[in-house]
Amino acid sequence: xxxxxxxxxxxxxxxxxxxxxxxxxxxxxxxxxxxxxxxxxxxxxxxxxxxxxxxxxxxxxxxxxxxxxxxxxxxxxxxxxxxxxxxxxxxxxxxxxxxxxxxxxxxxxxxxxxxxxxxxxxxxxxxxxxxxxxxxxxxxxxxxxxxxxxxxxxxxxxxxxxxxxxxxxxxxxxxxxxxxxxxxxxxxxxxxxxxxxxxxxxxxxxxxxxxxxxxxxxxxxxxxxxxxxxxxxxxxxxxxxxxxxxxxxxxxxxxxxxxxxxxxxxxxxxxxxxxxxxxxxxxxxxxxxxxxxxxxxxxxxxxxxxxxxx
Amino acid sequence: xxxxxxxxxxxxxxxxxxxxxxxxxxxxxxxxxxxxxxxxxxxxxxxxxxxxxxxxxxxxxxxxxxxxxxxxxxxxxxxxxxxxxxxxxxxxxxxxxxxxxxxxxxxxxxxxxxxxxxxxxxxxxxxxxxxxxxxxxxxxxxxxxxxxxxxxxxxxxxxxxxxxxxxxxxxxxxxxxxxxxxxxxxxxxxxxxxxxxxxxxxxxxxxxxxxxxxxxxxxxxxxxxxxxxxxxxxxxxxxxxxxxxxxxxxxxxxxxxxxxxxxxxxxxxxxxxxxxxxxxxxxxxxxxxxxxxxxxxxxxxxxxxxxxxxxxxxxxxxxxxxxxxxxxxxxxxxxxxxxxxxxxxxxxxxxxxxxxxxxxxxxxxxxxxxxxxxxxxxxxxxxxxxxxxxxxxxxxxxxxxxxxxxxxxxxxxxxxxxxxxxxxxxxxxxxxxxxxxxxxxx
Ligand code: SF4
Numbered sequence: 210x211x212x213x214x215x216x217x218x219x220x221x222x223x224x225x226x227x228x229x230x231x232x233x234x235x236x237x238x239x240x241x242x243x244x245x246x247x248x249x250x251x252x253x254x255x256x257x258x259x260x261x262x263x264x265x266x267x268x269x270x271x272x273x274x275x276x277x278x279x280x281x282x283x284x285x286x287x288x289x290x291x292x293x294x295x296x297x298x299x300x301x302x303x304x305x306x307x308x309x310x311x312x313x314x315x316x317x318x319x320x321x322x323x324x325x326x327x328x329x330x331x332x333x334x335x336x337x338x339x340x341x342x343x344x345x346x347x348x349x350x351x352x353x354x355x356x357x358x359x360x361x362x363x364x365x366x367x368x369x370x371x372x373x374x375x376x377x378x379x380x381x382x383x384x385x386x387x388x389x390x391x392x393x394x395x396x397x398x399x400x401x402x403x404x405x406x407x408x409x410x411x412x413x414x415x416x417x418x419x420x421x422x423x424x425x426x427x428x429x430x431x432x433x434x435x436x437x438x439x440x441x442x443x444x445x446x447x448x449x450x451x452x453x454x455x456x457x458x459x460x461x462x463x464x465x466x467x468x469x470x471x472x473x474x475x476x477x478x479x480x481x482x483x484x485x486x487x488x489x490x491x492x493x494x495x496x497x498x499x500x501x502x503x504x505x506x507x508x509x510x511x512x513x514x515x516x517x518x519x
Numbered sequence: 520x521x522x523x524x525x526x527x528x529x530x531x532x533x534x535x536x537x538x539x540x541x542x543x544x545x546x547x548x549x550x551x552x553x554x555x556x557x558x559x560x561x562x563x564x565x566x567x568x569x570x571x572x573x574x575x576x577x578x579x580x581x582x583x584x585x586x587x588x589x590x591x592x593x594x595x596x597x598x599x600x601x602x603x604x605x606x607x608x609x610x611x612x613x614x615x616x617x618x619x620x621x622x623x624x625x626x627x628x629x630x631x632x633x634x635x636x637x638x639x640x641x642x643x644x645x646x647x648x649x650x651x652x653x654x655x656x657x658x659x660x661x662x663x664x665x666x667x668x669x670x671x672x673x674x675x676x677x678x679x680x681x682x683x684x685x686x687x688x689x690x691x692x693x694x695x696x697x698x699x700x701x702x703x704x705x706x707x708x709x710x711x712x713x714x715x716x717x718x719x720x721x722x723x724x725x726x727x728x729x730x731x732x733x734x735x736x737x738x739x740x741x742x743x744x745x746x747x748x749x750x751x752x753x754x755x756x757x758x759x760x761x762x763x764x765x766x767x768x769x770x771x772x773x774x775x776x777x778x779x780x781x782x783x784x785x786x787x788x789x790x791x792x793x794x795x796x797x798x799x800x801x802x803x804x805x806x807x808x809x810x811x812x813x814x815x816x817x818x819x820x821x822x823x824x825x826x827x828x829x830x831x832x833x834x835x836x837x838x839x840x841x842x843x844x845x846x847x848x849x850x851x852x853x854x855x856x857x858x859x860x861x862x863x864x865x866x867x868x869x870x871x872x873x874x875x876x877x878x879x880x881x882x883x884x885x886x887x888x889x890x891x892x893x894x895x896x897x898x899x900x901x902x903x904x905x906x907x908x909x910x911x912x913x914x915x916x917x918x919x920x921x922x923x924x925x926x927x928x929x930x931x932x933x934x935x936x937x938x939x940x941x942x943x944x945x946x947x948x949x950x951x952x953x954x955x956x957x958x959x960x961x
Binding site: 379381384388408409410413444445447448450451452453456476477478479480481482483484485486488490491492496499500501506507508510513517 | 526756757760761762763765766809810813814816817822823847848851852854855856858859860863866867868870871874886887888889890891893938941942944945948949951952955956
């Protein structure tokens, strides 16, 4: 009898280790049917005990697969530590959030995945948040939408909008400052080229700066609190092209790198302001209402009067 | 014709020719071609007055006439010539800066008379110059100096002979006839000798042996040539702004070389070889062969597209791309309007649209890096003033806004035309204002 009593736990732990082994081999998770197939010599009761023990010690998870079946999955040791002492539901929610990575996951999707009630999910999220295990991040894509992700993760660009957003507000002043600084750098470069080089072509070529150069200059200035990437600077330089203040040329495979390099340089405008805009009518707000004998007319016009200093 | 253009015509007519001419011409502008009696009866003016006005304006090249198939003479206003009248001060200034005082006075005299014989104009100018010289205590000059200037002006096509509208029309002139339009008769010659060198368009009908040597040949200003000159100056200025002075000197040389060879409405100038260009550059510009090559490359690469290389022979063949150059300049002017009227952020949006053509609002925001709310405001402001337009593409037949894409774009041609209209109106406004001020302070 004693032997018998002793034997059972041995068998149970055996079963447990075998289940764990199976989970290891199938990180996607295993179904009940699979266990049964693999170990037909254990009966249902034994299986249930073993699995329950594994679940309660937090070594495997019970999840619902996409096809609707119940599956067992090996629990991450890391998440095991983080949510130690939490209850089962919390663990499930934590896992879902963890899987979402730094893109985050919307509360509706969490609910959908874990099949819990909204109030429950809310409570769990609050709990996890207060434990500083997860955080809520506002997405720039939709202002009302909050996404959850693990506390220690840096949110993805698509969520934060990149360097140009702080608290999902677009930092237009920051962009303008960078725009001006980049331009200043290019102008300096062009002026230096004018002074040092005699040949016009050499002058032009040395007035070009690569986006990497500009990036270095801006980083050294230290005007940005956030770390900017070269691509960020290229976006800014592009706005300078749209401002008509600089032009871009692309060289392919300079040196050993086979990537193409983007070069920028400041250019001079071809004209001063156009004639029409040098007289008041050009920017007159009532231009279309102005005619001889009308309420506004050239003869009575105050803009003209100021302009001619009459 | 557009309202603004008519408005400007009115202002020019009033300022240059007075109320009566204004009334008659406005009627003619609205009607198109009309004959003498029709004008008189519709404007309720006596026939001889109308006749006088028409004569004066025909003399000034503002009114043209033609004989219809039924043998009636019909009159119409040449609106371009009329509107170009406000450029006369520029014409005169241009002649002065190119060929000096005598040329200035010549152009002035020709403009004043509308059409005039060379001998008359030369006489007038000579006596005017001599008067001034005498007052200043200098020696008198002979008319041959003035005649030389006249030849210069004709040689560079700034003035041309008039043709008799009853006999030949402008379109019928072929190339050979074109060149005879600028042939200057000698200053002192008998009627007989003149005819021997004269061309076929001025048939010798009147046999007056005592007439001056150039009887029957009237000269007028060639506005198109002046415009061509102004256009070239614009290009030169643009390149000087964009690259530098020396580059503009090279461009100037290229334009000068093809000046009289190329028709003023050509898309590109005649091809010029490198050697040709280099040899024609003034020596004092200090441009070496190497520099010239480099500057040409720079201009070819420049985004204004003013100069293109079209071949390799003779050290490279180059043309000046008139059409592309004008398009770039036009763009620059439109951008300037946007900049002054809506500010630099709007200009950025505008240029994004110019470069990428069709865009949705979201894409514009991203490229211009302007926050959504602000971009919306700027964009719709420009939309309201017809600087940008919208194309709707709906996914469904009902055009429900939620299932429709809205693409913004800039229609350059349309916008340029609108801005031109605005220019007409602004110019007319300025003229009206000047008139009012003068009356007030008389
Ligand atoms: S005249 Fe005065 S009121 Fe009229 S369009 Fe010009 S600026 Fe405006």
